[in-house]
Structures are given as C-alpha cells and as structure tokens.
Amino acid sequence: MICKRGKKGYLYLEDGTIIEGCGFGADKTISGEVVFTTSMNGYPESLTDPSYRGQILVITHPLVGNYGIPEKIRENGILRNFESEEIQVSGLVVAEETDPYKWNSSKSLHEWLKSYDIPAISDLDTRSLVKKIRTYGTMMGIISSGREIDDPRKYLEKKYDEIDFTTYVSPKSPIIHPGKSNKGIIVLVDCGIKHGILYQLYLRGYTIVRVPCNFSADKIMDYSPKGVVYGNGPSNPNLLSSLIKNYKNLMEYKIPIMGICLGHQITAIALGGKVKKMKYGHRAINKPVVDLQSQKCYITTHNHGYGILSKEDVPKDMKVWFINPDDGTIEGMIHEKLPIITTQFHPEANPGPWDVTWVFDKFDQVIKNGKP
Numbered sequence: 001m002i003c004k005r006g007k008k009g010y011l012y013l014e015d016g017t018i019i020e021g022c023g024f025g026a027d028k029t030i031s032g033e034v035v036f037t038t039s040m041n042g043y044p045e046s047l048t049d050p051s052y053r054g055q056i057l058v059i060t061h062p063l064v065g066n067y068g069i070p071e072k073i074r075e076n077g078i079l080r081n082f083e084s085e086e087i088q089v090s091g092l093v094v095a096e097e098t099d100p101y102k103w104n105s106s107k108s109l110h111e112w113l114k115s116y117d118i119p120a121i122s123d124l125d126t127r128s129l130v131k132k133i134r135t136y137g138t139m140m141g142i143i144s145s146g147r148e149i150d151d152p153r154k155y156l157e158k159k160y161d162e163i164d165f166t167t168y169v170s171p172k173s174p175i176i177h178p179g180k181s182n183k184g185i186i187v188l189v190d191c192g193i194k195h196g197i198l199y200q201l202y203l204r205g206y207t208i209v210r211v212p213c214n215f216s217a218d219k220i221m222d223y224s225p226k227g228v229v230y231g232n233g234p235s236n237p238n239l240l241s242s243l244i245k246n247y248k249n250l251m252e253y254k255i256p257i258m259g260i261c262l263g264h265q266i267t268a269i270a271l272g273g274k275v276k277k278m279k280y281g282h283r284a285i286n287k288p289v290v291d292l293q294s295q296k297c298y299i300t301t302h303n304h305g306y307g308i309l310s311k312e313d314v315p316k317d318m319k320v321w322f323i324n325p326d327d328g329t330i331e332g333m334i335h336e337k338l339p340i341i342t343t344q345f346h347p348e349a350n351p352g353p354w355d356v357t358w359v360f361d362k363f364d365q366v367i368k369n370g371k372p
C-alpha cells in the first residue's frame with residue numbers, strides 16, 4: 001500500500017483484530033473506546049465535541065477533509081464553527097483523507113490533527129469495521145499512526161466506562177458570557193459543553209454563567225439564576241455521583257432545569273430512573289425523534305453511548321416527551337409537576353440541522369411560567 005503521508009497506521013481492537021491502513025495526523029499510539037458516527041459532514045464540530053473525550057472516532061462517510069478546517073470565529077466569546085477550543089477525540093479513523101478545496105479553509109485535516117497531537121488512520125475498510133462494532137458492540141481499541149507496535153495490549157488502558165472524563169473538560173472556575181439584554185442569568189453546568197448550547201442561550205438574551213461540573217446547588221443558587229441547564233459531557237453518567245447529588249439538592253429549590261444529553265441522563269438517575277450502556281450508541285446528525293405531544297418527527301444531532309432504553313427505566317415523575325422511532329430509546333422527558341425538561345438529542349443541533357432549536361424556546365416558556 002502506498003501511503004500519501006509516507007507512513008502506515010494501525011487500529012488494534014480489544015478482540016484481537018488488527019487493521020492496517022495509512023497514518024496521518026500526529027505520530028502517536030493511544031487507546032480509546034472505538035465508536036462511529038454516520039454524519040456526512042461537520043467534522044470540525046464533531047472532533048471538537050468534548051463528549052468524544054476518551055474515544056476513537058470512526059467516520060463512516062468515505063471522504064473526510066474535503067472542505068478543510070476554518071479559522072475560529074467567535075461571537076461574545078462563543079465559538080461559532082467549533083464546539084470547543086481543541087480537538088477532543090483521542091484518535092480518528094476514516095476511509096479516505098482528502099486535501100481541502102474551500103475558500104475559507106486555513107489548514108488540512110492532517111495539519112489540524114497534527115497541531116493537537118492527535119493520531120489518525122485512513123485507507124482501511126471502515127464499512128467492515130462498523131459492521132463489526134454493530135454486531136459485537138462498542139469495543140476498546142488502540143490507534144497507532146506512524147508506528148507498528150509489538151504488543152498492543154500494553155497500551156490498553158482502563159475501560160472507557162470506568163473513567164470520569166469530565167475532569168479533563170470541565171472548567172476549573174466559573175466563566176461568564178454577558179447577555180444581550182437584562183433577561184437574567186442561566187447557570188450552565190459545564191461538564192464539557194458544546195459551544196452551540198452556549199450560543200442558543202445567548203441568542204435568547206440570557207447572561208450565561210458556566211460553572212464547573214462539581215459545583216454545589218447552593219453555589220449555583222448564589223447567582224440567583226432564572227434557570228439551570230445541565231449540558232452534554234463525556235463519561236458513563238452512572239459514575240458521576242457528586243453531579244447526581246448536586247442535582248438532587250438543586251431540585252429542592254424547584255428552579256427550572258433543562259437537561260441536554262448527559263444532563264438528560266443525570267436527570268433520569270437523580271429522579272430514580274435507569275441509564276444503561278447502549279450496544280453501539282447514537283452518533284449522527286440525521287437521527288429521527290418523534291415528539292409524542294405533536295406526533296411530529298424531527299431530524300436531530302446525537303452523540304451518546306448510554307441512554308434510557310425503555311419506558312420501564314423512565315423515572316416515575318417524568319413523562320416521555322421524545323422517542324427514537326428506530327429503537328425506542330427515550331429521547332426526551334418532561335416532569336409531571338416541576339419545571340424540568342430534558343432531551344437526549346442535541347437541540348442546539350451542531351453541526352445541524354437546526355430543526356429542534358425551538359426546544360430552547362420551550363425552556364424560555366418553562367422559565368416564564370414556572371411549570372413544565
């Protein structure tokens with residue numbers, strides 16, 4: 001095989017499979033949970049989504065890199081074309097890595113990965129790899145770009161499910177994004193949030209205070225917020241016991257809460273529901289969800305490996321709001337009495353489509369009315 005960057009690359013799976021391809025990005029060997037996304041575009045946003053911490057991402061779309069990587073664009077300190085400041089995936093796997101042809105590309109995917117020390121491999125059969133993951137479930141793996149290794153097991157770290165990755169992506173102290181109007185404060189519990197969430201809250205006029213993942217309920221309430229948003233983030237939600245404890249304490253204040261992705265899962269656990277590991281998760285920008293109130297189907301962005309998998313696992317005080325019609329996963333909930341709403345999918349919808357950003361307007365209403 002002739003490799004464009006003059007180096008080979010390897011993916012070793014937990015079950016002993018060795019896949020050879022070409023290396024690009026950084027020369028490095030690292031372990032991670034191997035997951036796949038069926039998104040056909042939006043790789044700058046996906047690769048910077050902090051919920052991908054600790055994971056090796058396989059993109060099923062065959063050509064990746066065509067439109068390169070743009071310069072960062074910001075509004076009020078909020079990134080508009082990336083989901084966080086840096087690349088978050090541990091490694092990247094694509095069928096074909098291409099050079100960019102686009103007016104606003106400032107660098108190639110290869111150069112960008114290299115600048116963040118992230119290894120990647122290309123020129124392998126991603127279809128058979130994804131079939132394997134779909135058949136046997138998500139596995140741990142090791143990606144090695146530019147180097148062959150004798151004993152891959154040496155590099156295998158703890159299982160993804162056993163590590164709290166939020167400590168790597170949550171801010172150490174509060175960060176404030178002043179609002180456009182004096183509509184009040186929303187506290188955003190930041191366990192690795194996507195900037196798209198910040199932007200949707202900013203568009204609705206709120207001042208946003210991003211607080212560390214382990215911030216206590218009392219400290220959150222010191223800001224006298226109008227509402228609290230629990231955002232997305234990496235890790236097995238069942239590990240995050242202090243976050244769950246703080247959530248329970250916050251509920252005592254009966255403050256409006258919106259849970260997104262990890263926030264939806266934390267809401268479920270705090271209220272006595274069950275969140276379990278999925279076989280291979282939902283990662284895409286074209287997943288359907290049905291709103292059970294209107295019976296409308298929306299196309300949405302997802303990135304989750306855990307979920308509320310059946311109605312029996314929904315907490316008794318919550319009613320189901322959205323479901324995924326493909327596999328029945330619970331995709332959103334509304335509290336029967338308290339002002340709490342959640343979605344498992346991403347209503348900020350980055351990289352898109354924006355069909356469900358109205359969920360933020362719904363939260364605005366919940367704040368105004370003080371009830372769900």
Ligand SMILES: NC(=O)CC[C@H](N)C(=O)O
Pocket residue numbers: 051231232233234235236237260261262263303304305306307
């Ligand atoms: N995007 C997220 O918030 C992901 C939540 C959780 N880490 C999961 O994989 O299910």
